[in-house]
Amino acid sequence: MKRRISILGLVSVFCLLGLLSSTAQPQGDKSKGEIHVLFIGNSLTYGNDLPKMIAELAEAGKQRPMRHERETPGGCTFEKHWKDGKALAKIQSRKWDFVVLQDQSQAPLQKKDAMFDYGKKFDAEIKKHGAKTILYQTWALQNKPDDQPAISKAYLDLSKELKSGIAPVGNAWDAALKADKKLVLHTNDKKHPNITGTYLAACVFYATIYGKSPEGLPERLGKLTDEEARRLQAIAWKTVQTMSK
Numbered sequence: 001m002k003r004r005i006s007i008l009g010l011v012s013v014f015c016l017l018g019l020l021s022s023t024a025q026p027q028g029d030k031s032k033g034e035i036h037v038l039f040i041g042n043s044l045t046y047g048n049d050l051p052k053m054i055a056e057l058a059e060a061g062k063q064r065p066m067r068h069e070r071e072t073p074g075g076c077t078f079e080k081h082w083k084d085g086k087a088l089a090k091i092q093s094r095k096w097d098f099v100v101l102q103d104q105s106q107a108p109l110q111k112k113d114a115m116f117d118y119g120k121k122f123d124a125e126i127k128k129h130g131a132k133t134i135l136y137q138t139w140a141l142q143n144k145p146d147d148q149p150a151i152s153k154a155y156l157d158l159s160k161e162l163k164s165g166i167a168p169v170g171n172a173w174d175a176a177l178k179a180d181k182k183l184v185l186h187t188n189d190k191k192h193p194n195i196t197g198t199y200l201a202a203c204v205f206y207a208t209i210y211g212k213s214p215e216g217l218p219e220r221l222g223k224l225t226d227e228e229a230r231r232l233q234a235i236a237w238k239t240v241q242t243m244s245k
Helices: 002-024 048-062 076-085 084-094 110-127 145-162 170-178 195-210 226-244
Strands: 035-040 065-073 100-101 134-135 165-167
Touching: 002 076, 035 048, 035 084, 048 065, 048 195, 065 165, 076 084, 076 110, 084 110, 100 110, 110 134, 110 145, 134 145, 134 195, 145 165, 145 170, 165 195, 170 195, 195 226
Parallel strands: 035 065, 035 100, 100 134, 134 165
Antiparallel strands: none
């Protein structure tokens, strides 16, 4: 009888110790499994809060949560970012999974050499700190659609040289505008994205970062019909797939 009591007593003690141990231990790092992305660019990135929109798509698609920061002063080029030092400090400040680089809208046309020179500098630092570069390929001005091939090629050539990722937003915009002549993706200034343009960009980034199609994800903006959202989602996925071949 005493033996049985002692065994039961030991079991109780171990159970109590186990309970105390489980409550004393941390419940795991809440950031585990998250994707951390730094956006370096300008108003083409911060307009309509593109990073937040991508994160919301990730949440809707039940993907790994995307945590993000940005360094996006208006009109900033790669060269100005580099010389200001703030973007570099953010790259060095912590561990990132991806760093997105977006140059000034006309840089691929007017300052291509500087775009490449400073793009290489940033990429070297990004790799040095264990992250991967994603180039944010932008779009042509609304009244100069014929500039798109040159803009697209500049980003694609730089991506090949860096062996980096690329989010082909400009190509997706071009495809969407050609598919629907009534579609408007720019604001009245003919340069910045309206909410629809940013949504298409977000779908491209979702497909680029997660390697998944955004097709079928709920449209949470309250600005697009389901049909409009589905059409843009499909264009984004097709464009990203074309780039990966």
